[in-house]
Amino acid sequence: VTYDNINIEVSDWDANNEGALTISGGWDSCSDASASGRTVLDGLGGWSILEVNSPAETSLVTLRNLELTGALWGLRVYDDSEVQLESTHFRLNESALVARGGAQVTLDAATLLSDNGSSMTDGAGVNCAGAGTKVTLAGVVSGNDEADDGGGVYARDGCVVRLEAGARIENNRAGRGGGIALSGAASLEGGGAGEVETVISGNTAADVGGGIWMSGAGPLSL
Numbered sequence: 022v023t024y025d026n027i028n029i030e031v032s033d034w035d036a037n038n039e040g041a042l043t044i045s046g047g048w049d050s051c052s053d054a055s056a057s058g059r060t061v062l063d064g065l066g067g068w069s070i071l072e073v074n075s076p077a078e079t080s081l082v083t084l085r086n087l088e089l090t091g092a093l094w095g096l097r098v099y100d101d102s103e104v105q106l107e108s109t110h111f112r113l114n115e116s117a118l119v120a121r122g123g124a125q126v127t128l129d130a131a132t133l134l135s136d137n138g139s140s141m142t143d144g145a146g147v148n149c150a151g152a153g154t155k156v157t158l159a160g161v162v163s164g165n166d167e168a169d170d171g172g173g174v175y176a177r178d179g180c181v182v183r184l185e186a187g188a189r190i191e192n193n194r195a196g197r198g199g200g201i202a203l204s205g206a207a208s209l210e211g212g213g214a215g216e217v218e219t220v221i222s223g224n225t226a227a228d229v230g231g232g233i234w235m236s237g238a239g240p241l242s243l
Contacts, residue, residue, distance in 0.1 A: 022049065023061040030072045034102075036081035044071075047086035056086055059110060064092025070114075073124075076100040084109050089117070095137070098124040101153075106132045106160075115139040116148045117165070120180070123153035130187050132160035138194075140168040143202070144175030146193065150207075152179035159185035167195040170234070171202035172224065178205045186213030190232075192223040198234030200224035205237045 034042055046060025064070040070089045073082050073096075080102040088110040089095035095114040098104050101123040108131035111117035117134040120126050126149075128134075138145030145165035149156050162173040172193030176182050182201070184190075188211070190200045200221045203209055213219045221232050 022046075023063060025063045026065045026067065027062040027070050028064065028067055029070070030074065031080070031082055032074050033078055034073070034075045034080045034082060035078040037079055041081040041083065043083040043085060044087065045085040046088075059086045059088045059108070061088045061090060063090050064095075064114070067092050069094040069097050071095070072097045072099070073102045073104050074099045075102045079103065083107060088112070090114065094119050097121075098126050100124070105129070108132060110135070111146075112136045116142050116144055116146075118147050118156070119144075120147070120149040120154050120156055122151050124149075125155050127157045128160045130159045134160070134162045134173075135164045138166035138172065143167065143169050144171040145195075146172070147174040147176075147182070149176050149180035149182065150178045154180040155183065156180070157183045157185060158188045161189045161191070162193065163189065163191045165193045167193075169195065170197045170204070171195055172199045172226075174201040176201075176203050176207035176209070178207065180207045182207070182209050184209070184211040184213070184219040186217040186219065188213070188219045190221045190224065194225050194227075196227045198230040199226040200232045201234070202230065203233070203235045203237070207237070209233070
């Protein structure tokens, strides 16, 4: 099922009072007994498809079995909101995922960010900023193309990006930091171990940092 011209805002969601919120795709109808595949949410060139903005609340929003495509931003998460992505794909957005202001976003192993990008924004795959903001990635960021910084992942101003075991940052392109770009006290951590490792491979940059480019005081711990 595909839904066009989608713009959904989840504001002031308090899981302590309202319970957790799950938006789940893959259902053919209301009577379908089980989910399969993904439901497509097409922004048709609009600003954002989904936005979670819950200042002073505990959001606990899960997005499952969705494909977010065709917008300036696929998903924006702000203000201490917590979002979990499960088997969700992002493609053909200018930036797939934007996290700000203490947001906590987790991407599971079946989540994919691919073929996003433009000449106007940093971070075609992931764009995160701000102290207390954290993106935990176990999925795949592949084939994203950014003219400036961070083809796959762009982090600045204290944002923490954690790569879980099995995460793959592959075949992304940018001016600086084809795979990952860090600036302004942003940090990268994690890495995996043994047979299940983090892979940063095949990324390219027109200027510097095909795999990883760092500028500023942020630590790198893999």
